[in-house]
Amino acid sequence: MRTFRCSCGNQLYFENTRCLVCGKKLGFLPNLGLMSALAPATENLWKPECTEDARLRYRMCRNYSVETVCNWMVPAGDPDPYCHACRLNQAIPNLAKPNNRQAWLRIEKAKRRLIYTLDRLHLPVIGKSQDPQKGLAFAFLEDSDDSLEFNDEGGSGRVFTGHLEGTITINLAEADPSTRERVREAMNEQYRTLLGHFRHESGHYYWYRLIDRSPWVDEFRALFGDERADYAASLAKYYAAGPPLNWSSRHVSAYAGAHPWEDWAETWAHYLHLVDTLEMAGDYELAVHGRPMRTLDAAREETADLDGLLADWHHLTQALNSLNRCMGQPDAYPFALTGLAVEKIRLVHRVIMASVV
Structure with missing residues (x-):
């Protein structure tokens, strides 16, 4: 992630919809990867001011212009009323219910960051309308029985936060910070956020997309274990007995010890945490011992550069955690990457670098 600049010079952030200095309407242009001030054109079209190409025109995503839960734009020539992110939605909350729009807004913000x-x-970020078999979709659903306590194991009327055949489902209750914190404490988790859920579940999707039945499978099993082990039985054992005693030397988190699929998804999520946060650190020109932070662009050159990326990540997270403690807040990154966990991150990096579309 990074920050952006308005045509007036003011700093802009990813969720902004209007510049607080010049008052211009803003929109994110996913095909350019830029947040831009917008000048009205004709027929509900807008001209972005971040580019010198005077021919470019965009319209607002329908979830921007009508529902006000998005700030992304759609190229004028694209017939889809929804932006690159919103067209992936398969189900949204019932907006007739109080508080559901606010919950949806929070979920959409996290999804767009993913x-x-x-x-x-x-x-590859391709919807099911283009690829019904391997496409990506999102469903934001709520429990049908409000009398039950929310938990990850499901139950009568419960909605699972999870992934199945390309569809990532998020339980709407996760958008409530108090509920999410209560679940985090009940499950003895170190970290639980909406963005973390999206990153974790996307790991399941890309395992299905990039690893399953591919040449990577043998290397995956050598590091993460055999995913053919009974998934339900593995999760039941984890919830009954907890993680393996030596989990911290082999996994990025305790939950990663539940099953090889969960190990991959947790490792994938940590890799996304790493590259996104380091990009923002680089945007703010943070330095390590007088030199700029390494970012993903540096690591693209060759896999060996991941070592430098991990070293800077270690330095940055130590600083973030120390700063949080100064403010009386919990650690921003309550994890330690050691031993085999690092080798697993290295495999995630290699798979991603090899799958560039």
Whole structure:
């Protein structure tokens, strides 16, 4: 992630819809990867001011102009009323219910950050309308029985936050910070965020897209284990007995020890945490011992550069955690990457670099 500049020179952020200095309407242009001030053109079209190409015209995503839960734009020649991110939605919350629009807004903000990073990594982001078999979709659903406590294991009337055959489902309850924190404490988790859910579940999707039945499978099994192990039985064992005693030397998180699929998804999520946060650190010109932070662009050159990326990540997270403690806040990154966990991140990096579209 990075910040942007308005045509007036003011700094802009990814979720902005209007410049607070000049008052111009803003929109994110996913095909250019830029946030831009917008000048009215004709017939509900807008001219972006971030480019010298006077021919470019965009219209607002329908979820921007009508629902006000998006700030992305659609090229004028694209017939789809929805932007690159919103057209992936398969189901949205019932907006007739109080508070559901606010919950949806929070979910969409996290989803757009995921899509931004996937695009930066040049990973395939293709909807099911284009590829019914391997396409990506999102469903934002709520539990049908409000009397039950929300938990990850499901139950009667429950919505699973998870991935199935290309569709990532997010339980609407996860958009409520108090509910999410209660679940985090009940499940003894170190970290639980909407963005974390999206990154984790996208890991399941890209395992299905990039690893399953591919030449990577043998290398995956050598590092992560055999995914053919009974998934339901593995999760039941994890929830009953907890993670393996030596999990921290082999996995990025305790939950990663539940099953090889979860290990991959957790490792994938941590890789996305890493590249996105380092990009923002580079945008703010943060330095390590007097030199700029390494970012994904540097690591693209050759796989060996991942070592430098990981070293800077270690330095940055130590600083972030120390700053949070100064403010009386929990650690921003309550994890330590060691041993085999690093080798797993290295495989994620190699798979991503090899799958550039």
